[in-house]
Amino acid sequence: MSWNPWSQITQSRKKHVVGITTRAPENSCRWLQDFIRREYPDHIDVVHLPITNDNRDDWKEIVNACSAVILYHTKQQGRVNITDVEGALYEEELQYLNDKLGKEKVVVLLDDMDDISEEEKRRILRTQTSLDRLSSHLILIPEKNKSETARKKLTEFRTALSEGVKTSQKKESSGFLSSLPSLPSLHSMFSRSSGDSENNGTKNNNKWECTGPPPAGSTSGKPSRPSQSPLPPYRIGIFSRCAESHYTWLLDRLKAPDRRRSLDIKTVCITNDYKTFSSGLETCQFGILYHTLKHGRLNITDIANSLYDGELREMSHSLGKENVVVVADDLKSNEPEEKEEILENQPSIATYAKDLFLFTEEEKCVGRLEAIREIIQRNLGRSRQPERMVV
Structure with missing residues (x-):
């Protein structure tokens, strides 16, 4: 098989790995990979996880080594049919991501959308209710100005990536993660001073x-410690x-x-x-x-x-x-x-x-x-x- 993300993961031993999984061609989400690498150059690396009919076991193995996963779909493939609708493309995959990583570490991103308003987002969530149940965020990206729009939605990315990083070291694994050295937490990076x-x-x-x-320095029972x-x-x-x-x-x-x-x-x-x-x-x-x-x-x-x-x-x-x-x-x-x-x-x-x-x-x-x-x-x-x- 030509797909071998393990080589990339083993080179990312000092970084946390975020998977972008999709049935779309990799060039469709290349901008997203580049965007995440630019925003978190020292802490996170990105792995493309294609979903096909014959890579199920390999896909699951790589998912288990990820700190967080973004499920990517582009409307250029036809329509928004992630789950709960006829011809849904990702029902089994989304359920597996939720089961293995937890809801807080799964994000669904819909690309090349004509409408990215909150009303459209709520409409999608009403018709595909599993998106809310199995993922932490649904992010809509337009056909143009992708990175600019994504940057405005950094809160949603950071929440999921932060949860993934904070808990990835607690996962029990006999494979890749168990052999990793202790990694720095991203909590301070995602927290505002x-x-x-x-x-x-x-x-x-x-x-x-x-x-x-009362604030420090005001009259109270005990003097405040100057070092705290x-x-x-x-x-x-x-x-x-x-x-x-x-x-x-x-x-x-x-x-x-x-x-x-x-x-x-x-x-x-x-x-x-x-x-x-x-x-x-x-x-x-x-x-x-x-x-x-x-x-x-x-x-x-x-x-x-x-x-x-x-x-x-x-x-x-x-x-x-x-x-x-x-x-x-x-x-x-x-x-x-x-x-x-x-x-x-x-x-x-x-x-x-x-x-x-x-x-x-x-x-x-x-x-x-x-x-x-x-x-x-x-x-x-x-x-x-x-x-x-x-x-």
């Missing part, structure tokens, strides 16, 4: 509330189409001082202007999606006239599922059976959020409030802020 984060935050006009311990710089505030966003007056009680509870790290809390009103939501999400590290039954009905996602389909998905992709919770307020019941019924009818909540919390109009349960705070507190020491492109 606290100074950059602060500078970006000052440009945002969304409402911020700050709470927590205070951690930057942990930024929490509450996103909703409802009026802020509905969740003042939640804001007040979150403002209670946290002994470990100060919290910045901002509220973002979701409207039909996507830029408002997007700019609010840019500077958050943790997101709470809030909805109240007083707004009409409990139509968060997956049902007719749902209000937050795109927003919940984007919060999960941008912040990570572990850093997103959903709050449903002013219900008649907050019993476990009610929660189970909601999750059954609106399954995307469980797909894209860490948990769903129910509150009744009469009772804002202290236990559930503390559970939210506990999720936030667990993230304080390991918080990450993916670098985002300023377009």
Whole structure:
């Protein structure tokens, strides 16, 4: 067989390997290989993994040696038929990538698209639902200005590549990966410094509330250690189409001082202007999606006239599922059976959020409030802020 990516992989012993797998000719995705090599010249190498009818075993073996994989398809091959539709090209391959690498390390890229809008992306995800279930991101690239568009979508690339790099050393393998020397983590490369984060935050006009311990140098019980710089505030966003007056009680509870790290809390009103939501999400590290039954009905996602389909998905992709919770307020019941019924009818909540919390109009349960705070507190020491492109 002429295809022999092992020779390239064994030359990449000091780099992490990202596979680009496709049924399209290699020259179709050459620009993507070159783009990734340019963006990460010292940390990542790229391997082309062709999918044919007679290389199944070899393909699986190479996939297992990759830190992350991009499933590539070009519309020049006919139509967008990745999975779930008649004549789908990649159903088995996408399932295998998810099973072996995990969802967070799989990206699907559709090239040469006529329309790369968010509306088109949502339409594709509605008709080919396995894309959401089995991959972390769907990226649309036009026929022209490919690299320029890809650079604007670096957040999506970096999230998946970062997850692949951070976990690749933990994979048990009797082959290539087990013989690799210890490799440097890309986590710092993909994380914005606290100074950059602060500078970006000052440009945002969304409402911020700050709470927590006094800054270093202020009068407190113990003098601060000069050798230790205070951690930057942990930024929490509450996103909703409802009026802020509905969740003042939640804001007040979150403002209670946290002994470990100060919290910045901002509220973002979701409207039909996507830029408002997007700019609010840019500077958050943790997101709470809030909805109240007083707004009409409990139509968060997956049902007719749902209000937050795109927003919940984007919060999960941008912040990570572990850093997103959903709050449903002013219900008649907050019993476990009610929660189970909601999750059954609106399954995307469980797909894209860490948990769903129910509150009744009469009772804002202290236990559930503390559970939210506990999720936030667990993230304080390991918080990450993916670098985002300023377009």
